[in-house]
Amino acid sequence: MSLMIPQLCFACKLSPSGNEGQGWPDCSWTCALLGAPGADAELAAMGLGTLQAWTLGLPTAVVYGSLALFISILHNVFLLYYVDTFVSVYKINKAAFWVGETVFLLWNSLNDPLFGWLSDRQFLSSQPCLCGEELLTGCQDAGGITLGQYLQQLARHRNFLWFVGMDLVQVFHCHFNSNFFPLFLEHLLSDHISLSTGSFLLGVSYVAPHLNNLYFLPLCRRWGVYAVVRGLFLLKLGLSLLMLLAGPDRPSLLCLFIASNRVFTEGTCKLLTLVVSDLVDEDLVLNHRKQAASALLFGMVALVTKPGQTFAPLLGTWLLCFYTGHDLFQQPPLTPVGSAQPWPEPPAPAPAQAPTLRQGCFYLLVLVPITCALLQLFTWSQFTLHGRRLHMVKAQRQNLSRAQTLDVKMV
Secondary structure, three states, X not given: OOOXXXXXXXXXXXXXXXXXOOOHHHOOHHHHHHOOOOOOHHHHHHHOOHHHHHHHOOOHHHHHHHHHHHHHHHHHHHHHHHHHHHHHHOOOOHHHHHHHHHHHHHHHHHHHXXXXXXXXXXXXXXXXXXXXXXXXXOOOOOOOOOHHHHHHHHHXXXXXXXXXXXXXXXXHHHHHHHXXXXXXXXXXXXXXXXXXXXXXXXXXXXXXXXXXXXXXXXXXXXXXXXXXXXXXXXXXXXXXXXXXXXXOOOHHHHHHHHHHHHXXXXXXXXXXXXXXXXXXXXXXXXXXXXXXXXXXXXHHHHHHXXXXXXXXXXXXXXXXXXXXXXXXXXXXXXXXXXXXXXXXXXXXXXXXOHHHHHHHHHHHHHHHHHHHHHHHHHHHHOOOOOOHHHHHHHHHHHHXXXXXXXXXXXX
């Protein structure tokens, strides 16, 4: 469930090395990778503060990490099984499924920018006087702006537009992998792996992305986030092409590809939080804001990209029906690996249909990441907030912060 993003990084706000009051873009990359400035951090900020953590006798990092772990478990279990549960167990019809996904799409996309606007709208005006002169003379903001004016500013923010285009595809791919992971295991590998092996693959695909971040973080510091993300896109494209050439009759390679495809895709999603922090800085510099409007910018990113969460199951079920003639809403599906279905496995489809369904699942498995990778490599190549430009934005951001600090000291 997505909530309003706090203005301050919960972790850095309580850390001696943090930069309290400066907004989360100044927090460490480690906190960003953990999701501290993201939507889930609000649960930590609302639920357990310093007093509660002290009362429990646990370090703040342990409390926050535990909250993040449990939230992630709930989210991923639902994400993995909800399509199978509603279609196979509750057997809802296609119209009801689409209506439910549409309602989810509307709220999931709109709640973040709504709360972000309520939180950050006072930061959107420019600085006609930086801070000291305003305190001395009481002059008014030269430019409190409306929502329409803010949207016009975003429409001129070129890197923001290219980023959300790329991230929309990324969100779609992440949720596509999660929604159809059991289906791919069942129809492509059920004759070659045991139930325990399938469960192991599921577990690895969820744990490994978090472990990968421990390795990706030093790479980001050395080569930059832009280069690491581009490398992951190229890796996704290369692995998918290799799997396409190998065909569906190589079980060991299929196991490796299904797991690695999800691992690297999820790892990329977690790295993109760092890019949004850079966009917040660029937005501050380009529009001369009084303070970074991080919650609102995160909300606007969510407005454009979160529809990918809804498109994934809708487009996936449509593509499966288009390629194979197998309609999940009309035909009794096979019991996926780890399925929540309580009754015995239904009979297998007719032999004449099985090869078609299996072949269709295979092409869906490899062609979706190939298409996503090509689209992302194109949009990412247009993104310029890296290298020299990124250093320039960071320097200007620091200069603005110093100027505000000097003004306050003068007062």
